[in-house]
Structures are given as structure tokens and as C-alpha cells.
Amino acid sequence: MPATDSPAIILARFLKANNYIETLEIFLREAGLPLDAGSASKGDLTIEKILEEKKTFDVSVSFEKLGIDDDEKGWRLPEGRVAAERRDHTKYVVKVASWEEPDGVWIATVGWDAKVILYRLNWSTQESGSIDYHALHTPIASISVPTNPEAILFVQHPEDKNPILLLARRDSTFLYYYALPDPSNQTAPGTPLLLGRQNLAPHSNAWIAFTPSAIALCPTDPSLLAVATSAVPHMKLIIVRLLFPPLSSISTGPHLSSDIPTAPVSLLDRQDPSLPTQASQTRAALVVADRENTAILIHCTTMSPQTAYSTPTLAWRPDGSGVWVNSDDGVVRGIETATGKVVSTLNGHEPGSKVRCLWAGHVGIQGDDDEVRLEEWIVSGGFDQRLIVWRVPAATDG
Known part of the structure; x- marks a missing residue:
């Protein structure tokens, strides 16, 4: 029938x-x-x-x-036209980060040409109150690194509140802190200065343990960073306290792990007590490693399967209580930041399909009483061509 x-x-x-x-x-x-x-x-x-x-x-x-x-x-006129276009990378641009200031915005791009390029987009407020955007001119500066950059982020230095460029690159367990050049000096703004670096595997004996593939700041604590790593067969998540190098690094050189001399001191030089000995260098390195290890609050396995070709990504819950991570099996997992445990799994994508992108945050919903309340939503997109919006029920919803 x-x-x-x-x-x-x-x-x-x-x-x-x-x-x-x-x-x-x-x-x-x-x-x-x-x-x-x-x-x-x-x-x-x-x-x-x-x-x-x-x-x-x-x-x-x-x-x-x-x-x-x-x-x-309706469609607003004039129409989302190309305001500026640059082609300064020689290979794919994989990440873009921005930092807005009263007189302009910093834009940083990273590409598979092992370069970080910094732009400065300035604007001015006209008499009518509208913002006049200027074209995106020649890059202010660029950074060449030994391996391709994996993640980039602007963070605020706690001392002078100025932006710092945070960089993670392939085959390195370090986070690199760069001071931005002076944008007011248009003729010779200078190059980004490496202030220091922070090791995410300070006591690891392996040559390369993992790569920090995705990073995101906690929405409730700007000194707390979530790091999704390239570890296989399952992604590992690190919740770490940022160890900002002091601003004196601008004049004295980079701090943290990179300030430890690597060349041994000769027997003749050891007669000078002001010079470091091999034993003192070892003790200094151990102190730095212990400090970096203490900054790691959580280092856990997310149980999200991935391979060497995966693209890890993550998103904080808006209250900072957890982190959502993607996977190659079609499942979005929620990790509790206090314990590192997998406390939630979202099954909606096709089994075995990659979850490629994630977003989490508050969305304003207008109720019947015209009162706007905030709801927590998660958005996930996958290789199964699905875009799924997940709504986190409020406590009163049951």
C-alpha cells in the first residue's frame, strides 16, 4: 500500500x-x-x-x-560596499583580531606565510556626529615567526591599560606577548616588541607536546584564558592565568622564560660574582617553570576526538562558568571551568561530522510584557551544512 x-x-x-x-x-x-x-x-x-x-x-x-x-x-542604503582592500599576505589569512580605541582601531591578521600584519584604521567624528572612516593604508608593522601563527588576540595590560598582542604559533607551547608600536608616529612607528612569553607546558619533557590552536578570554575575568590544544586523539583544554610581562620589558628585553640565558658561563667569567652561573641559571629556570605551572588552573581532556588536521575552537559561557568546545564527532561538549569535567553534551549535528565553529553569549528576548530578558544561546555550525541554535533554559524553565 x-x-x-x-x-x-x-x-x-x-x-x-x-x-x-x-x-x-x-x-x-x-x-x-x-x-x-x-x-x-x-x-x-x-x-x-x-x-x-x-x-x-x-x-x-x-x-x-x-x-x-x-x-x-528593509535593505538599508547605501549598502556592507568594499571600504578598503589589502593584499599583504602571500598565503591564506586564517585569523583576524581587532582592538577598538577612541581614535581608531587596531587590526591584526595572521596568515600561513608565517607572518602577523598590523594595520591601524583611524577615524574622526564629523560635525554631524557621524564617524568618518579612513581607508586601510599600508601596514604599520609586521611580525615574522618561525612557524605559522595559530591564534591571535588583543588583551589589555593591567599596568597601563594599553593593548598587548597575544600570539600562539604552531609547534610551540608558548604564548607570546608583543607590545604594539606607536600609532602617532606615522613616519617610523617601529615594530612590535616581544615583551615575553609564557609556557603552557613548563614541566613537559617532550620536545613539542601540543599547539595552542584556539584562545579566548573569559568574559568575567580578563586575566583568564581558555586554550584549545591540538592534542590527539582527544582535544585538551587549558584554563590559564595570563602572566603579563612588566612594562620594563620594553627597555630591558623580554621576560619570563625568554629572559633565561642559554649560553653557559665560562670558568674565567665565573670569577665575577655578578655573572650568572650554570647552577643559578637552572634555579632561575625552575622558578619560572613553577610560576608558569601555578598559572595553569585546569588542564583536562575534553573527550572531543580530533586528528592532526582538525581545527579546534571554543567559546566561553557568558557567566564564565564553563567552556564549549567543538569536535570531529558532531558533538558540542561543555567543560566546567572549576573542575575540568565534561558536564554537558549537545547532540544535534550528524554523527561523525565535524563541528567547525562555535559562538556563545547572551541574547535579549522581548517577552509578552515588553520586558527584555537575557537568554543564553549557543550557535554551532558543522560540515553537515547545519547551523544549530541552542537555547540554555533559565532556572525557572525547569
């Missing part, structure tokens, strides 16, 4: 509902349907329902064409 929503069954229902008995008998015989075909129960599809849905569809299409309140909801 054909499916209950097949054209033959729907037509048989119409004939039987309207008492076309003879026509129904002939139709059932010629269509090869059983004698009880055409019996309708509650919820079955009928010709009347199809026509009703068609009319509703036509009305919705006409509304889309005509529009309602076009002045408020």
Missing part, C-alpha cells in the same frame, strides 16, 4: 469524503489500491489542507515581495 501522503491515497480520501462512491470504486480498481484505501483519521493530509497551506504560502510570498514597514526593516 502506498504511503499515507501519496497522491493516490490523498485523492482516494477526497472521493470517499465527498461520497463519490462509484468513482472511488473505479479509481481504487485502476490504481490497484485496497478497498479500505481513502479512510481518513485525525491528522492525515487531505486536498483541503494542501490548498490551505498553498494559500498561506502565497500570502507569505506576497508579503516578502511587498514588504511591511520597509522603512524600518
